[in-house]
Amino acid sequence: MKSLSTPQEAGMASPGLRAMVARIARSPALATLAAFALSIGFSLGLLALLGRDPVEALAVMLDGALGSPRAVADTLVFMAPRLLTALAALVALRCGFFNLGGEGQLQLGAVGAILPSTFLPAELGPLLLPLSVLSAALLGGLWGLIPAVLKLWRGANEIIVTLMMNFIAIYLVKYLVQGPLQPPGSDFNMSAKVPDGAMLPVILPGSRLHAGVLLALAAAAMVWALLYHTAYGARLQAAGLAPGTARLLQLPMRRLVLSSMLLSGALAGIGGAVEVLGVQYRLIDGFSTDIGFDGLAIALLGGLDPLGSVVVALYFGAIDSGTLALQSALSVPAALAQVMASLPIIALACLNGYRLLKGRPLWSSTR
Amino acid sequence: MDPDALLRLTGVSKSFVPGHPVLENVSMSFRRGELHAVLGENGAGKSTMLNIVFGLHQPDEGGLLLDGRQVIHRSPSDAIANGIGMVHQHFKLVPSFTAGENLRLAATPAARRRLSRDADIGRLAESFGLPIPIDIPVAQLPLALQQRVEIVKALVNEAALILFDEPTTILGPEEIAGFYAVLRRLAADGRGIVVVTHHLAEVLDHADRVTVIRHGRLVSSGPVAGRSRADLVRDIVGRSLELEPLAAGQGRADGDVVARLEKVSLAPRPSSAGLRDVSLELRRGEVVGVAGVEGNGQRELFDVVAGLVSPERGTVTWMSGAADPSAPERVAAPGLVPEDRHREGLVLDLPVSLNLLLDRIGEPAFSTPAGRLRHADIASHARSMCAEADVRTHSVEQTPRTLSGGNQQKIVLARALAGDSLMVVVHQPTRGLDFAASEEVLRRLRAAAGEGRAVLVISSHLDELLRISDRIVVIYGGRIVGQLSAPVDRERLGVLMTGDEREAVPA
């Protein structure tokens, strides 16, 4: 173990690289950008490997994501539920609760969104929409409350519990659409179409742009105001950042955790409602392609900030509509979208870990 | 140059934040057979220096010479292989492991053969004169015994140089003498012993040589013989110093009772004694000190008096006294200064303004009935609190993470004293603070009593307790074993703090 080299030589494996990583890691903006740049670069390289022209591919993606009003509408429509699950993730994370259950809460929200249409008379007309969104929020919120209750009273590990509850929710939806909620004479595992009154109205004629996008943006604004401009938000942040201090000052920890998970679940639930009432108009088995997990990634990449999340959610929406265009125009395998969404998460986790190593994390997980 | 040196530091510099060196060009040496004390204020760089020697940190400049050869300690394993052992302030023991497992884990391959059976380990520890129980998880041992495990760990690896980081804070005055006797014996066998400490008396009584570090720079290093207390203090603080009298014993013992504990008990836990039938009265205008060796129930006492934990048996009563005749039944929550200000006192990443007002953020002055924050009012109120408490920030929007320890503690103290509470409970109020900040904290606590509050100071720092308290109670094994009024007899206090040694150390 004894070494005879000088201290200067020691730890100089590649000073240039170290310095660069350190510089990127010192600035959150740069780190996030670097994570995105890294993943975009990697994906383009992958495209080249697949025999596609990366420049053309990039152009196709941009065109598919933002090239026309319809493309922008698609991007926004993909963004809306993801933004809502991101807000859900960040509300819980800010309170120190690692909620990986956004997917399950979204599924339950989707169930909640069609319940009023199923059980209430269609004559309620436009009244059905607020009722549906409310019921989605309620069901999602209750689903989110379960892991919080289990953690507070049984000491259950929220990571495992929320993960398991995702699967339970997915199979629950599967069961509902193949049994109780399936209308007779249906060809496929899905619920009946909701009446017009329960649909989120299209706000840009000729496109899919529906009012759910506004709902999501309003939710982002609300969460922002809640976090930074209310006493509740201040307590929530304190509880998440320094549970010991919160205990000393006798902040109502249980109430904070429960309410933040109720809110978190409700937001994810509304995400499910937005997808069901704005896009599908019915509950379909497998309607969500990991929207909940996307939300978690967005929240982290957005610096656990509501407005940052809007920007990153927009990026995820653009990737979704862009890779669709890529698929249909250049027949690029669909799996590329997953690779592109996953890379910034890993890159950012590494950058943040490196900062932690140097004592300055981007976000602090207070687990 | 020191020809007898076992280990020499040559021009060591280290900074964690660029431009803020923790150590600057420090050169010094440790010798065989010698007890070497290192003195300095908190944050002077003593621990960093030890950590560099032990391979926990790497120097930015300079290096180490072991027996004249350049060595690099990239990790503790390098240091251990080079015959260096360290007893950390916060013990580096795997809490769920037994002493036997901990020793086997830490043993070098050469030493491992002697440790294959628990009985061998027990015998080996006894041969060093340091018997330890080897088959129960170390977390369940008293701190003094955990320390012993740490020392045996270094001895098992045949360390030629053993570093101790503040080893006596967990020992009672009686135990300290015994502890130095052990160190003396280890040195006599030809080992080098380094002790980082705050306590000048220990240094003058036991050390051979002393080194003083101030603000990361070496101030003096040489034999203890011929040094005086005042002389060392000047080296440590940078000026000669007369401690301001804090008027201990000036408080009134006849003020209204603000809080009363009656036969309060909490079950003991691993590494803590719990509380046993503790009765205590706190009165307005009086500073009560709680003396004791760490881990004897201080934490539980803090929690119970603060109202954070309900006692399992016994009662705690808080009384409003005559403070608020309009609402005599209302009892304001006590102002609290916890032991660990980073984890329990502050929210390091929220602005100073919120930190100051977090417990009152819901009051009408700071948020609307609908819960919206009145940012302007919060900021102006926070600014006035900062001014009053001498918290030095550029703005109240700054986060405490960017402030010095002293400023951080002032924020916690300002919040504790801001309310109309009649009682302030503080735990280790000056830990980690430099001299001036410590004096300021003690002065404010004394002033709080002068204003008519009841002040409870729980501390393991005897000097500060003696200076500030009107009355000192001694806690040992979760029990109040004695009560002394100012002026307090230091020796008597020491005897009480050690309790009944046969009961405490089941060795």
Next chain:
Amino acid sequence: MVFDAVTFGLLLASAVRLSAPILLASLGELVCERGGVLNIGLEGLMLFGAFGAVLGLQWTGEPVLGVLCGVAAGAGAAIVLAVAVAVLRADSVVAGIGFNILALGGTSLGRELLLSPSFTAPSLRALASWRIPGLWEVPVVGRAFFGQSPLLYGGIVLAIVLWAVIRHSRPGLVLRAVGEGASAADAAGIPVTAVRFAAMVFCGLLAGIAGAYLTLVASGGVFTDNVTAGRGYLAVAVVIFGRWKPLWIVLASLLFGCADALQYQGQAIGLALPAPLLLMFPFLLALLAWIVMGRSDAAPGDLGVPFIRGAR
């Protein structure tokens, strides 16, 4: 239909077979978690292993080489994840989730690029079941315990070996120390980062075998996208359910295998529960286990905490 001896035998054999991939993966996860790393990326590691095994089979035509390729793929993927988590201190949950999505997309891309859909697998019988002469024909339990894949027998042997190693050997002591008190282990001269790295790679190795089992033994040499279908997440739950003890984990995986098997044999004996509810059952079981057992003090003290030298 009735619940007769034949049904019981079938259920048992089915349960044992279905528990195999979960058992193999959770033994890997166990080593990781005893070393302090909560490896949520297990699902992704299994996927890479499953893919690598089929790729190896297509390249070489040799089932055993296929398994080896699966192991190599699992371990290789684990090295990438370990660089992120053990070396760069990436949060293991965040990085793990990202890694799982990457694995889903990456193996799917790989399948399109590298695997031939028309490949006909050679007989995998030698790998799929190893009928112990004489014993496997014993009624009821014969098929369940003496006609299984050698990979499964290997898993059981491994569980026993792991139990002995973790409890009674120096590597086990070091692993536990890193998981229980990383900074203490560091001060004792244990290279914490290296131990965690090695634990994760070992986990990848076993996840690779588990993946190979899924594709080569259970699916006859075919890789489909998302072939793991949540089994990796379930394996993480099994480790916790099994209290971080190898032998309990064997039992816990068997229990989860039973829950899975009930789904098939249940339909056959006329248990009229809808398939999704039966599919939900193992996950529900994992959740209920939590509710019943509550917090465990058996969890490694530093589980999920990135090691930062000097942090208390």
Next chain:
Amino acid sequence: MDQPFRFLSRRIVLGLVAGALLSPGPSPLSARAENAIEVAGLFTGAVTQGNWDPPGFAAFQKMAKTYGFKSSYVEHATYEKAPAILRQLAARGVKMIICQSSGYSAAILEVAKEFPQTQFVLYSYAASTGGLKNYTAWSVNWDEYGYVTGALAAASSANKHIAIISGEEIPSAKRTHEFTTRGAKAVVPDIQVDKVFTGSFTDIAKAKEIATGVILRGADVLLPSADLADAGIQQAAEEEKKLTIGAYMDQSKQFPGAIITSTVLNFDKAYDQMGQMMKAGTLGGQIFQMDLANDGWTLARPFQHVAPEVETQVFGVIGKLAKGEIKLEN
């Protein structure tokens, strides 16, 4: 409160870069104006995997080549994304979009009315085209398919015990189970028919597990109806030396020891018809039934592993169906 501003700098930078990156440049797609008619295909899974999408995709490619269409396709087109994909393709000017799954019908019914210039085509099963002029469906007669395969299995079973194994419990699968049972009972009245769902169209391991189970219970002919997971059922039959059939395409080479015959869907015929009608401009508002009588699907001959009488018997049933001697309607 400085929290909102802590991320502001990052947001600005992100926004600027996103803006710079995403500013609409020359649109590569509109620039690629060619004269060839563009057609597109939508598939639920991968076009290189399983026995449903690959033969359909091959027929699609062949058709595009035959008629000189410019073709593109989207695989893994989930129902969530289907409306967006359809709109994207139609807006781009794709003239014919072929969707190879009955699950897309909801998306077509929603989107088709917005794009009268584009023809939407569904292959698999559809009961109605919702009165749309630009929606055409090729609908396999799955009732007949079930009846005939049921008869085939019953005739081949030595134990008088067969099983049909499906993936998810969808209405069409339940209907197929019903007709399979009817077909089987028509040939062997006291036959035992096990009907099971694996709950997944993709999990081969589960399908294989369940297939092994029903074999050990005594079934000796297995009818696969689980898409991608069929492979597991056929493997189980091969390993346990029992019989099964190939589905949608000739699979006798893959499982030579177990396949009696394969149902071969005449994708080529249907897709060619699509191309032809597209070229002629005659698509719209119709449903084409595909059955045995019009070569919509066939059984591969000769049968393997069974006595020659079985083949005779099955084709006897097929003959009666053609003549209307057996009625399938409820």
